[in-house]
Amino acid sequence: xxxxxxxxxxxxxxxxxxxxxxxxxxxxxxxxxxxxxxxxxxxxxxxxxxxxxxxxxxxxxxxxxxxxxxxxxxxxxxxxxxxxxxxxxxxxxxxxxxxxxxxxxxxxxxxxxxxxxxxxxxxxxxxxxxxxxxxxxxxxxxxxxxxxxxxxxxxxxxxxxxxxxxxxxxxxxxxxxxxxxxxxxxxxxxxxxxxxxxxxxxxxxxxxxxxxxxxxxxxxxxxx
Ligand code: CA
Numbered sequence: 160x161x162x163x164x165x166x167x168x169x170x171x172x173x174x175x176x177x178x179x180x181x182x183x184x185x186x187x188x189x190x191x192x193x194x195x196x197x198x199x200x201x202x203x204x205x206x207x208x209x210x211x212x213x214x215x216x217x218x219x220x221x222x223x224x225x226x227x228x229x230x231x232x233x234x235x236x237x238x239x240x241x242x243x244x245x246x247x248x249x250x251x252x253x254x255x256x257x258x259x260x261x262x263x264x265x266x267x268x269x270x271x272x273x274x275x276x277x278x279x280x281x282x283x284x285x286x287x288x289x290x291x292x293x294x295x296x297x298x299x300x301x302x303x304x305x306x307x308x309x310x311x312x313x314x315x316x317x318x319x320x321x322x323x324x325x326x327x328x329x330x331x332x333x334x335x336x337x338x339x340x341x342x343x344x345x346x347x348x349x350x351x352x353x354x355x356x357x358x359x360x361x362x363x364x365x366x367x368x369x370x371x372x373x374x375x376x377x378x379x380x381x382x383x
Contacts, residue, residue, distance in 0.1 A: 164205035193217035227253035233274035273326035
């Protein structure tokens with residue numbers, strides 16, 4: 160059982176999530192009060208947390224901040240579609256990823272698995288297969304539909320960071336720092352240019368990508 164702290168004030172959603180999560184091996188402790196959440200987490204440290212941003216007594220971002228002062232656990236936030244700035248603020252405060260309401264259970268579980276992989280990493284697979292793509296991380300070779308794709312070193316570095324985090328959100332800042340270096344953390348235009356190049360080389364329909372997914376205003380993720 161994986162201990163999960165659920166901080167959400169919508170009682171119907173808590174019921175639905177608890178049933179689904181418990182059926183998949185999570186032990187769920189739920190509260191609708193942000194201020195209660197930190198005390199609960201201290202009493203029974205969870206292995207992963209799901210935190211709604213809109214809580215009655217405090218902002219979910221404050222709960223993220225409070226947990227991050229003493230815990231490195233994976234944190235997933237739930238947010239409304241229009242709350243773009245809130246999402247960015249929550250990620251800056253230390254959340255790992257977000258799910259936008261309304262969401263499907265499959266999406267939530269995929270994000271949870273990706274977030275949990277960060278703290279309990281499995282050995283990265285040497286070869287990643289995604290649709291028509293075969294990406295050999297060890298030898299830095301990419302094939303699409305059986306044909307070799309030539310990537311520049313920068314394109315490869317960008318792809319590698321995303322593939323190593325398959326399914327997980329990688330923020331603009333983290334990508335820029337990993338590929339270009341700390342002094343480039345704000346150069347999001349680099350990402351737009353190189354992501355467009357990668358999509359032209361790797362995606363069947365570059366304007367409707369299946370694998371190299373944009374999270375608007377936040378970052379990118381690689382979906383297998
Ligand atoms: Ca709420």
